[in-house]
Amino acid sequence: MNIFPENVTTYAGEIDNLFWLIFTFVAIAFVISVIALIYPMIRYSNKNSPKAEYITGEKKKHFKWITIALVLLAMSDFVILVVEHGTWDKIEMNPPTDGVRVGITGIQWNWVFTYPGPDGKINTSDDIVINEMESELHVPVNTNVIMELRSRDVIHNVFLPNARLKQDVLPGRTNIRWVNFTKEGKYELICSQICGVLHSKMRNFIVVDSKEKYDAFMKDLYEKHNPKPKVDSPAKVATDSLQAKVPSADSTAKK
Template structure:
């Protein structure tokens, strides 16, 4: 009987913890409410299955507890039971995966009017590159990374000469406009993650990954690395500031271009 009570307590306590605890998401600050909805569906399905299984086990422990003279019925196979278990499991898995496939399609389908912003991860800081007046990012190559060219930009690519370089500082983006985050790592695996945006993506050396989002409220949001990348991983943090259009343009005018950086012979200060 003690085992039965413990199992019932685990089931009830798990449901109450989910419903009453304050651990749920931070307030959302982008268009990715779909992410929250998908995770909520997953919680409902897995939570129902978990509760049902625990309560069923409690019932079995109570219903088929040992009694003198009772013998268990031996039934090694049950086609009917196997069919229903496989069917219900398949339906449950499909119900969890299907919404995610639609959301993933939206997640990687970038609007045509999105502005590209490159994020470069390296042990243990974030760097950013924004397009200049021509609206295009120049090409880059990890092998070209050096002390005076920290992001490895191609010096012979005219499209990148007016690119804006921000090393170890704050990234600013305007509110209400879609942004494509182009992600690149120059050393090990990293993961660019802003909890309030509900958007994250691995950064794999030798690959370029991406996602997009549209900021929906102004504010300052912390950037985290969500992939263990070495001893300095906990300190690999940055900042994304969502500005009004006027504030964004004012900030943009104060930033240094790649050409200016090379002409001055200075490496951008690390904040």
């Protein structure tokens, strides 16, 4: 049963597995609880049990059942915590540092894509900035894609359903997240934090190309835009001045 969108990244499967792990615990707990709720309703209904017992539950003998249940719950919580911590660690805490860098900047109401110039760095003067509705961000397959996430106005949220990734982007901060696609194709990039009137229409695409196609695309892009270090790129000034004013509080940004 495939209840998730198609899995196309290295870590999406991990999150799906985490779901099924928690689901197992939850399903067992649910079934037991429902039985523990329905059974007394029948067994101890007015008809079947005309006289109630006097049990205050303050005695250890009675309370031990609740203690056992709570210990079991705490143990399964602990298992979930340990398992999910690995996934969290991989996605959020120790992102890889080598790979293709791209910049994604949220504005009301579009995603602006930034390709690095020949220096391979984002937010420098030779960036290539694509600001079009429904635009596509091209990335290579089977390669780490390091995304520098920014916002120019309000809070947006980068949501890649197929990669199982969500990350808020905030004005004045740079968040670094990564993704590694395993399958070529065209996937949605959605804003999932309400950001104003046209929030519902804020959707662009990530196109995953084979390495050859990606190289050809980048060559094309460089020829078309002919990126040279220049000082007065408006997009650059906008993001740069914001960066300069605000010391970022995000530790990942300072790497």
